[in-house]
Amino acid sequence: MAPKYQGVDFYDIDGLLNEEERAVRDTVRAWVxxxxxxxxxxxxxxxxFPKQLVPGMAELGLFGANLPEExxxxxxxxxxxxxxxxxxxxxxxxxxxxxxxxxxxxxxxIYAFGSEExxxxxxxxxxxxxxIGCFGLTEPDYGSNPAGMITVxxxxxxxxxxxxxxxxxxxxxxxxxxxVWAKTAKDADSxxxxxxxxxxxxxxxxxxxxxxxxxxxxxxxxxxxxxxxPKDAVLPASGGLKSPLMCLTAxxxxxxxxxxxxxxxxxxxxVSYAKTxxxxxxxxxxxxxxxxxxxxxxxxxxxxxxxxxxxxRLKDAGKSTPQQVSLAKRNNVSMATDIARExxxxxxxxxxxxxxxxxxxxxxxxxxxxYEGTHxxxxxxxxxxxxxxxxxN
Amino acid sequence: xxxxRLILAVCEHRDGTLRKxxxxxxxxARRIGEAVEAVVCAAGPxxxxxxxxxxxxxxxxxxxxxxFARYAPEGYAQAIAERAKAGGYSAVIFAASATGKDLAPRVxxxxxxxxxxxxxxxxxxxxxxVATRPVYAGKALLKxxxxxxxxxxSLRPNVFTPVERPKAGTTETVAVSVPAGxxxxxxxxxxxxxxxxxxxxxxxxxxxxxxxxxxxxxVIEELARAxxxxxxxxxxxxxVDAGWRAHADQVGQTGKTVSxxxxxxxxxxxxxxxxxxxxxxxxxxAINKDKDAPIFKVxxxxxxxxxxxxxxxxTEEIKKLHG
Amino acid sequence: xxxxxxxKRVPDSxxxxxxxxxxxxxxxxxxxxxxxxxxxxxxxxxxxxKEKAGSGEVAVMCLGPAAAAETIRTALAMGADRGVLLxxxxxxxxxxxxxxxxxxxxxxxxxxxxxxxxxxxxDYNQQVGPMVAELLGLPCxxxxxxxxxxxxxxxxxxxxxxxxxxxxxxxxxxxxxxKGLNEPRYPALKGIMAAKKKALEVKPVQxxxxxxxxxxxxPPPERKEGKIVGEGAGxxxxxxxxxxxxxxxx
Numbered sequence: 001m002a003p004k005y006q007g008v009d010f011y012d013i014d015g016l017l018n019e020e021e022r023a024v025r026d027t028v029r030a031w032v033x034x035x036x037x038x039x040x041x042x043x044x045x046x047x048x049f050p051k052q053l054v055p056g057m058a059e060l061g062l063f064g065a066n067l068p069e070e071x072x073x074x075x076x077x078x079x080x081x082x083x084x085x086x087x088x089x090x091x092x093x094x095x096x097x098x099x100x101x102x103x104x105x106x107x108x109x110i111y112a113f114g115s116e117e118x119x120x121x122x123x124x125x126x127x128x129x130x131x132i133g134c135f136g137l138t139e140p141d142y143g144s145n146p147a148g149m150i151t152v153x154x155x156x157x158x159x160x161x162x163x164x165x166x167x168x169x170x171x172x173x174x175x176x177x178x179x180v181w182a183k184t185a186k187d188a189d190s191x192x193x194x195x196x197x198x199x200x201x202x203x204x205x206x207x208x209x210x211x212x213x214x215x216x217x218x219x220x221x222x223x224x225x226x227x228x229x230p231k232d233a234v235l236p237a238s239g240g241l242k243s244p245l246m247c248l249t250a251x252x253x254x255x256x257x258x259x260x261x262x263x264x265x266x267x268x269x270x271v272s273y274a275k276t277x278x279x280x281x282x283x284x285x286x287x288x289x290x291x292x293x294x295x296x297x298x299x300x301x302x303x304x305x306x307x308x309x310x311x312x313r314l315k316d317a318g319k320s321t322p323q324q325v326s327l328a329k330r331n332n333v334s335m336a337t338d339i340a341r342e343x344x345x346x347x348x349x350x351x352x353x354x355x356x357x358x359x360x361x362x363x364x365x366x367x368x369x370x371y372e373g374t375h376x377x378x379x380x381x382x383x384x385x386x387x388x389x390x391x392x393n
Numbered sequence: 394x395x396x397x398r399l400i401l402a403v404c405e406h407r408d409g410t411l412r413k414x415x416x417x418x419x420x421x422a423r424r425i426g427e428a429v430e431a432v433v434c435a436a437g438p439x440x441x442x443x444x445x446x447x448x449x450x451x452x453x454x455x456x457x458x459x460x461f462a463r464y465a466p467e468g469y470a471q472a473i474a475e476r477a478k479a480g481g482y483s484a485v486i487f488a489a490s491a492t493g494k495d496l497a498p499r500v501x502x503x504x505x506x507x508x509x510x511x512x513x514x515x516x517x518x519x520x521x522x523v524a525t526r527p528v529y530a531g532k533a534l535l536k537x538x539x540x541x542x543x544x545x546x547s548l549r550p551n552v553f554t555p556v557e558r559p560k561a562g563t564t565e566t567v568a569v570s571v572p573a574g575x576x577x578x579x580x581x582x583x584x585x586x587x588x589x590x591x592x593x594x595x596x597x598x599x600x601x602x603x604x605x606x607x608x609x610x611x612v613i614e615e616l617a618r619a620x621x622x623x624x625x626x627x628x629x630x631x632x633v634d635a636g637w638r639a640h641a642d643q644v645g646q647t648g649k650t651v652s653x654x655x656x657x658x659x660x661x662x663x664x665x666x667x668x669x670x671x672x673x674x675x676x677x678x679a680i681n682k683d684k685d686a687p688i689f690k691v692x693x694x695x696x697x698x699x700x701x702x703x704x705x706x707x708t709e710e711i712k713k714l715h716g
Numbered sequence: 717x718x719x720x721x722x723x724k725r726v727p728d729s730x731x732x733x734x735x736x737x738x739x740x741x742x743x744x745x746x747x748x749x750x751x752x753x754x755x756x757x758x759x760x761x762x763x764x765x766k767e768k769a770g771s772g773e774v775a776v777m778c779l780g781p782a783a784a785a786e787t788i789r790t791a792l793a794m795g796a797d798r799g800v801l802l803x804x805x806x807x808x809x810x811x812x813x814x815x816x817x818x819x820x821x822x823x824x825x826x827x828x829x830x831x832x833x834x835x836x837x838x839d840y841n842q843q844v845g846p847m848v849a850e851l852l853g854l855p856c857x858x859x860x861x862x863x864x865x866x867x868x869x870x871x872x873x874x875x876x877x878x879x880x881x882x883x884x885x886x887x888x889x890x891x892x893x894x895k896g897l898n899e900p901r902y903p904a905l906k907g908i909m910a911a912k913k914k915a916l917e918v919k920p921v922q923x924x925x926x927x928x929x930x931x932x933x934x935p936p937p938e939r940k941e942g943k944i945v946g947e948g949a950g951x952x953x954x955x956x957x958x959x960x961x962x963x964x965x966x
Contacts, residue, residue, distance in 0.1 A: 004730050006748075019786055023793060023908045031902055061905035074905035084905075276685055464881070466856070491876035495858045498811070498843035502850035507810035507928045508843045523931065528839055529742070532733040534934050535839075537809060541927035575855040575886055579871075582880040590877035640861075640896055641875050646729060646837070647753070647895050655965045666729065672936070676963045678955065684944070691939060693963065694955055698948035706949040710956045714966060 005033055005090070008264040010302045016309060017079065024080040028087040031060055036091040041354040043216040049098065050216060051174065058129025062088070062099055064107035071111070072124035079312035082257035086308075089258030090265040093364035094217030096258045101170045102126060104251035106133030106179050109193055113235035113243055118195060122177065134175035134198075134205075136166035136222050137244045143168070144377050146181075147241050151224065153182035153194060159230040160184075162194060165223050168371070172205040172220025179235070180224065181244045193238040194229060202227040213367040249322045252372050253315065256328035259336040260304045262365060266336075266343035266358045267297045273347055273356075284346070293342045300335040307331065323385040330378035337365040398517065400426030401482040402450065403473055403500075404433040404442070405492055409462075411441030414488045414593065416448045416555035421548045422486050423449035423558055425517040430454060432476060434469045436462035438566070446562015448555050455566045460574060463581065464492050466499065467574035474503035475569070482543055484522055489547040490592075501545040509539050509546045513673065522546065530646045530669035550592055551652040552673070584641065589625040591642055596620050597653045597671070599627035599644050603660020603681060603700055607637035612704045613659060619711040627651065629661045645670035660700050663688025680704065717772035719762040719829045721796065722818055722848070723755040725780045725787035726838040733935070740930045742838075749783065751790045754833025756900035757893035761863065762831055763795045764898060772828075773797050777821055779814055781805050785916060792911035793903030799916045809839070810926025815847035817921055822852060827888055834859045834892040849890035856890040857883050861897055 007029065014022060035056055043050045057063065066081040067073035076084075081103075089096035107126050110118055125131040142148045151164025162182055172178070175198050184190045196203060202225040207218055235243075271294060274285030284290050311328050314320040340362035344351040351358055369375050384390050402422040404415030411433065422429040431450035433439050436459055445453045456472045458465075477485050477500065485500060487493040489511040501508040513534075514525035521540040527549075528535045539546065584590075591597050600613045610626070617624040628638035630645050644651055646666040656674035661667060663679070663686055671677070672691060679692035680703050689695045696703050727747045734743040751759075759776070766772040776791040776799040778784050788799035802817055822830060830852075832845035849856030861880075862873035868887040873880050874894065903911075945951045945958065960966045 006730065019789065020908050020912065023790065023903060023911075024905055027902045027905065027908065059904060060902055065905055069906070069909075075909055076905060080905075276687075278685060470850075491859070491874070491881075494842055495846065498846040499850055499856070501843065502812060502815065502847040505812070507808075507812035507926055508841070509928060510811075510842050511840055526840065527936070528933070529727070529731070529733045530729065530837060530840075531936060532731075533735065533742075534936055535809075536931040536934070538929045538931050539927060540929065544927075576857055577884045579882045579884050581876070582873075582882060584879045588878065593877055655959070655963075672939070676959070676965045677939075677942070678959070689942070689944065691942070693940070693942040694958055695942060695944040696946060696948075696951045696955055697944055698951070702949040703952060706952040707955070710952055711966075714956070714960075 085254040086261035090261035105135035113238040136180040147188035193235040263336040270343040470499035484544040594625035596624035601629035601661030758831035760900040810928040811843040813926040819851035845892035
């Protein structure tokens with residue numbers, strides 16, 4: 001039986017957390033050890049999201065954990081929320097994606113842009129895992145450039161009619177509700193969010209097959225063909241591209257922490273292996289090349305942990321900016337992909353087997369590098385912030 | 394020189410027959426006492442009690458009461474505490490068996506003192522007793538001095554190997570009266586007939602996940618049978634959690650701590666929690682296909698190989714030995 | 717139901733044991749402390765019994781240093797209603813002293829049940845629960861792996877060598893919990909937040925030295941380095957020879 005995961009904390013970052021934050025992290029860490037780790041390898045190979053874990057995750061309060069108690073959520077601060085994402089992704093990026101979508105991309109827009117009725121109707125059910133949601137922004141031809149989307153919502157006598165298609169939608173095929181972003185007129189300013197039940201006539205979702213990454217996650221295409229929704233389906237306070245981008249910033253914040261969790265898992269595995277795998281008469285951890293790998297990993301993880309913590313404190317003080325989130329997402333996911341790759345290499349031949357985590361993390365992190373704003377897009381976001389000049393086109 | 398150190402050695406019976414662990418208690422008592430009185434609570438004569446003289450009991454006292462046929466926590470505790478108070482005993486020693494672990498603290502509290510539990514060594518130090526106890530799941534040893542007028546201690550099973558140091562062993566029966574107990578043992582549901590408890594067997598063979606399937610435990614059971622009734626089958630936590638074996642068979646930190654003469658770990662990697670349960674075994678043998686498995690660091694003898702080939706061969710060799 | 721649960725703050729089971737400079741205590745630098753695992757079964761049982769009864773209170777008592785407030789809050793996060801910390805820096809080696817302090821606090825509490833874990837995973841003393849019962853004059857069953865309660869009657873099952881003892885007892889009673897009694901719940905995130913608002917009383921206590929004195933804490937004797945006898949079924953003959961002639965166990 002594998003020893004309990006102890007995390008990675010070289011600079012006593014635990015000492016910078018308060019008791020609740022540590023307790024939250026410890027609970028999720030223990031749950032991941034007991035429930036996710038035993039099933040994730042098989043789920044990944046089978047290409048199936050371990051849906052049976054959703055009730056347990058809901059009971060712990062993992063969905064929308066930083067939303068207020070009055071809507072059935074845990075009411076945690078953003079550092080605690082980040083720690084949840086860190087520990088979930090230490091398990092698997094696909095499972096963390098489920099929680100990110102549910103919390104930051106569906107519950108959050110309903111909370112931020114919805115009417116009181118919408119909040120009361122959807123949030124408690126989603127916190128309890130009874131209703132699963134998905135976020136429909138990206139389209140087959142519009143990924144990095146969501147402003148160009150062609151999904152439209154035409155106002156009718158008693159509601160709206162939606163037409164269009166979305167792609168790369170996590171939870172798409174299992175969600176009961178979709179927050180769909182559509183243009184109500186010609187330009188990006190007319191974009192609004194709609195809460196669409198997935199059993200509406202004309203709405204279909206199909207899983208995308210043949211994925212080599214995020215295999216333990218449902219990724220779907222959504223097709224909306226003359227989908228009629230009532231007037232109150234629109235999120236009243238939504239308007240323009242700013243609305244979905246606020247959701248993305250919320251999700252990206254969690255992902256910056258999550259990537260660190262994946263890196264910690266790979267590092268921990270590499271250290272364990274390096275200390276016990278014997279070759280040429282001694283553990284491979286005694287050879288200079290492996291020590292270099294491990295020292296680089298620990299340095300990057302420690303830097304990224306401190307980055308996340310300060311970002312979380314800023315967010316809790318209401319001071320964080322989307323560009324600060326971009327810096328963290330870009331840096332942390334990039335360093336995590338490097339760490340996963342180097343850990344995989346340190347593990348030698350064993351590193352290609354699913355019973356070791358690093359290659360699964362490596363494959364997953366390629367998606368995390370690309371989604372929620374590709375690495376390159378965040379480079380341009382920072383470039384524009386630094387210089388005042390846009391290099392987007 | 395202190396007055397004759399008299400020790401009260403609390404022995405156990407099951408269904409009127411003395412349990413072998415009682416020999417260990419008397420042996421332990423002998424180590425620190427100049428005189429040893431063995432005592433056992435029972436409803437009537439206890440078969441085997443007259444053997445206690447062989448291990449050094451000067452006297453063997455059976456305290457009788459109709460309610461003592463089975464373990465009666467409150468009755469036993471009162472009878473023993475009263476006996477202890479009445480005589481000039483320096484110490485009252487129990488086995489840290491399932492019953493002993495329940496009974497010893499009750500008696501200690503009645504005597505108004507603490508209990509040095511699960512000791513693996515005892516020594517006399519002037520008027521006091523020095524005991525050694527494993528702590529932190531066996532990752533450290535604690536040496537304590539018990540200086541109370543009456544020391545209460547319990548001994549880890551299978552550590553105080555019985556030594557024959559014959560004494561008179563004069564038997565005596567004393568009827569005692571105790572109030573009706575509130576806590577009553579209604580029945581004992583026996584485990585599989587004849588199954589030896591892992592904590593008491595001289596030889597323990599444990600199986601782990603390397604066995605792949607619950608049905609494969611039969612290769613371990615066959616090896617156990619080859620030892621002719623001396624061996625018990627244990628299990629790692631992984632296979633108990635998976636439902637392949639009963640919790641009573643689990644060896645390890647959250648299961649039982651065992652100290653047999655011979656411990657054979659089959660298909661067990663050797664997680665710290667498992668080692669905590671068996672590291673004081675006299676001889677450890679490990680059989681595992683992974684030569685880097687941590688269990689080999691603790692084993693005295695290791696065989697790297699496919700357990701499905703090695704264990705049957707071992708069974709064959711043991712059968713030859715036992716004829 | 718009114719239930720008290722006595723808990724202990726202990727080093728995590730994964731702790732690498734380093735001996736402190738005085739040679740008598742654990743070096744606590746870098747050690748992670750947790751709620752004693754056997755106490756988790758006790759807390760869970762209390763919560764389940766209270767939930768079944770529909771009303772009542774679960775109070776958590778702990779003898780320990782100031783930092784044990786965090787341990788009490790873990791139990792509060794699981795759902796206990798309030799906690800009491802009997803604060804002392806030095807936990808006695810003598811379990812009877814601990815039992816006296818807890819009994820004094822529990823006295824007169826009109827508890828239906830007082831629950832403990834069967835033992836602490838640091839000192840392995842296995843005595844405080846039954847000693848508290850003795851001091852309070854209450855019936856006690858230890859190492860309970862299965863429990864049924866019907867009004868003021870209880871039936872407990874406990875493992876003994878070669879079987880299971882079925883024990884009847886009346887309430888109120890003291891019980892110590894063994895693994896298998898239940899499946900302890902995780903402190904849910906909402907529970908962690910709610911724990912902050914629950915009552916936690918801190919009462920400094922002065923304890924006597926007791927009758928058991930620690931002389932030394934030492935590492936276990938090193939096992940002599942073993943050897944790999946060989947590979948595969950071919951090594952068995954040599955293994956058996958060594959077990960007979962060298963180890964002399966066959």
